[in-house]
Amino acid sequence: MTAKVEKVLLIGYGNPGRLDDGLGPALAEVIEAENIPGVTVDANYQLSVEDAAAVAEHDVVIFADASVNATEPFSFTQIHPKSNTLSFSSHSVEPEAVIALAQELFKADTVGYALGIRGYEFNEFGQKISTQAKENLEKAIEFIVPALRKKIFQ
Amino acid sequence: MSDAKLKRVIIEPVTRVEGHGKVSLLLDEQNQVKQARLHIVEFRGFERFVQGRPFWEVPVLVQRLCGICPVSHHLAAAKAMDRIVGGENLTPTAEKMRRLMHYGQTFQSHVLHFFHLVSPDLLFGFDADPAIRNVIGVAQKFPELAVQGVMMRKYGQEIIKATAGKKIHGTGAIPGGINKNLSIAERDELLKDIDQMVEWARSALKIAKDYTTENLEKIAPFGSFDSNHLSIVRKDGCLDLYDGNLRAIDAEGNKIIDQVDPQDYMEHIAEEVKPWSYMKFPFIKSVGPENGWCRVGPLARINTCDFIDTPEAEKERQEFMALTKGKPNNITMAYHWTRMIETLHSIEKIKELLHDKDLQGTDLVVKGERREETVAIIEAPRGTLYHHYKVDKNDQVTMANLIVSTTSNNEPMNRAVQKVAQDHLSGVEITEGLLNHIEVAIRAYDPCLSCATHAMGKMPLIISLFDHKGNLVDQRAK
Numbered sequence: 001m002t003a004k005v006e007k008v009l010l011i012g013y014g015n016p017g018r019l020d021d022g023l024g025p026a027l028a029e030v031i032e033a034e035n036i037p038g039v040t041v042d043a044n045y046q047l048s049v050e051d052a053a054a055v056a057e058h059d060v061v062i063f064a065d066a067s068v069n070a071t072e073p074f075s076f077t078q079i080h081p082k083s084n085t086l087s088f089s090s091h092s093v094e095p096e097a098v099i100a101l102a103q104e105l106f107k108a109d110t111v112g113y114a115l116g117i118r119g120y121e122f123n124e125f126g127q128k129i130s131t132q133a134k135e136n137l138e139k140a141i142e143f144i145v146p147a148l149r150k151k152i153f154q
Numbered sequence: 155m156s157d158a159k160l161k162r163v164i165i166e167p168v169t170r171v172e173g174h175g176k177v178s179l180l181l182d183e184q185n186q187v188k189q190a191r192l193h194i195v196e197f198r199g200f201e202r203f204v205q206g207r208p209f210w211e212v213p214v215l216v217q218r219l220c221g222i223c224p225v226s227h228h229l230a231a232a233k234a235m236d237r238i239v240g241g242e243n244l245t246p247t248a249e250k251m252r253r254l255m256h257y258g259q260t261f262q263s264h265v266l267h268f269f270h271l272v273s274p275d276l277l278f279g280f281d282a283d284p285a286i287r288n289v290i291g292v293a294q295k296f297p298e299l300a301v302q303g304v305m306m307r308k309y310g311q312e313i314i315k316a317t318a319g320k321k322i323h324g325t326g327a328i329p330g331g332i333n334k335n336l337s338i339a340e341r342d343e344l345l346k347d348i349d350q351m352v353e354w355a356r357s358a359l360k361i362a363k364d365y366t367t368e369n370l371e372k373i374a375p376f377g378s379f380d381s382n383h384l385s386i387v388r389k390d391g392c393l394d395l396y397d398g399n400l401r402a403i404d405a406e407g408n409k410i411i412d413q414v415d416p417q418d419y420m421e422h423i424a425e426e427v428k429p430w431s432y433m434k435f436p437f438i439k440s441v442g443p444e445n446g447w448c449r450v451g452p453l454a455r456i457n458t459c460d461f462i463d464t465p466e467a468e469k470e471r472q473e474f475m476a477l478t479k480g481k482p483n484n485i486t487m488a489y490h491w492t493r494m495i496e497t498l499h500s501i502e503k504i505k506e507l508l509h510d511k512d513l514q515g516t517d518l519v520v521k522g523e524r525r526e527e528t529v530a531i532i533e534a535p536r537g538t539l540y541h542h543y544k545v546d547k548n549d550q551v552t553m554a555n556l557i558v559s560t561t562s563n564n565e566p567m568n569r570a571v572q573k574v575a576q577d578h579l580s581g582v583e584i585t586e587g588l589l590n591h592i593e594v595a596i597r598a599y600d601p602c603l604s605c606a607t608h609a610m611g612k613m614p615l616i617i618s619l620f621d622h623k624g625n626l627v628d629q630r631a632k
Binding site for chain 2: 043125
């Protein structure tokens with residue numbers, strides 16, 4: 001992207017009660033503590049339609065999530081609006097659909113990125129991120145904090 | 155960043171989204187649908203997860219059960235732990251703050267379900283192309299309506315934020331009370347948009363009502379069947395989503411149980427285990443497992459209550475009940491209409507509460523005689539939610555049993571699927587039309603399979619058709 005980036009929204013999402021699924025909120029907590037000018041941080045269990053309203057108020061949105069198949073230690077990729085990611089009975093939506101809604105409903109041209117932090121253990125209850133996933137989280141933080149400070153993402 | 159890191163990958167969603175919606179249809183020798191089952195793979199780890207934890211942590215921990223309705227679990231657990239500390243007679247400020255949180259949760263949940271999942275079916279028709287029959291399709295064709303849905307949902311979330319705190323670490327309700335009141339600034343901010351929200355709730359209700367009445371001939375038999383209905387009601391029979399005693403009625407409106415104290419629920423409700431499902435099937439003991447199952451959720455609540463204590467919702471309830479001449483309404487698709495009556499009720503209640511000075515009170519917590527066992531029942535957006543705990547003298551949880559609303563609606567959803575399949579299956583092929591119709595029937599119940607199943611993965615709907623010998627003859631997924 002070439003336009004000047006002033007306002008960035010980072011949404012870390014996932015369930016901290018499901019082991020490595022808490023990677024997104026854990027990253028959000030660290031970024032919030034960094035208190036970077038121009039960066040707003042939010043955390044939730046999942047994405048939902050109302051996130052489109054917040055996304056529309058920012059130049060860039062970063063969706064930070066645990067991933068079951070991302071390249072280790074993390075992946076960072078631009079995402080594009082997409083409407084057919086909806087499942088038949090879920091109250092949650094995918095990042096691509098949030099971007100699509102921001103575009104359709106609020107005429108926003110927010111640029112979206114997905115930060116997928118590789119996790120390994122999801123299928124139990126527990127508020128503990130695995131050792132390997134913690135290392136991946138640290139590397140994702142090392143990457144994203146300077147990018148957020150510079151507001152440059154590619 | 156380097157090109158290597160810009161590699162495109164698909165980030166698969168993980169635990170916050172529900173498990174597979176898997177339906178199997180079994181045919182008889184004449185290729186008629188003999189049996190339909192909605193399979194849910196349950197992962198019951200949660201009860202173990204809370205065992206050994208201090209009881210005061212439970213209202214926060216239970217939110218980890220489900221990213222979709224954490225507030226309902228938070229409030230149910232807090233209500234349960236009120237009894238552990240002998241603080242069930244809350245101060246007016248504490249009870250009203252909790253109610254505000256609960257109505258905010260119900261409002262945003264119902265709105266999201268209606269605008270996001272249901273409105274595409276109603277606005278485009280069941281058989282419309284799935285490529286447009288979704289919320290983005292609504293955004294493109296009915297942008298004002300789609301914006302309303304988003305802003306109403308956002309308003310409900312703002313109420314939750316003002317009452318419960320952070321989205322992930324909601325701590326508003328604590329054993330015996332709450333940890334904050336509503337500031338004047340928070341109240342005034344919420345009051346700014348309240349009239350707009352009431353107006354939008356009225357118009358959403360009108361869409362659901364008009365759709366139902368204008369398409370009654372098609373809708374009335376769709377996935378419909380007679381059933382019992384169960385919810386909590388207030389002592390005077392009024393609809394109460396936050397607190398009350400159990401009432402169950404049969405399909406004719408006769409009371410099966412009434413004013414059962416939640417502490418005594420096990421005397422009246424049991425859970426049946428079936429060999430083909432990990433999920434339990436709750437039923438009323440006096441009726442038995444075969445016929446004692448009940449619908450729960452908005453349709454059941456409007457059927458079981460005697461009246462609603464907010465004027466506009468009560469007027470709408472009367473109109474709704476007039477459709478079936480005062481008898482219980484057993485039309486599956488009527489869930490949508492009743493969900494919107496509750497949406498209007500919730501926003502009426504929110505408005506009433508925002509004008510109540512008790513919300514700015516400072517008496518937040520009460521405590522009394524300590525107990526070691528407790529049950530709390532709350533009406534979550536999707537239906538009756540039970541939390542049952544035992545706590546030892548060291549304050550540690552030794553037993554937890556939760557019955558979530560989707561578990562109660564398990565049998566009704568199976569019946570709805572069977573009815574739809576019997577009416578719409580042609581030959582031994584699962585057509586796109588049949589897939590759509592089954593999807594619409596399940597969706598009416600707004601199932602939350604993530605807390606019912608505690609499972610991982612995305613939520614495709616997979617339908618399998620088996621002949622009378624058990625051979626798989628067709629399968630289709632969405």
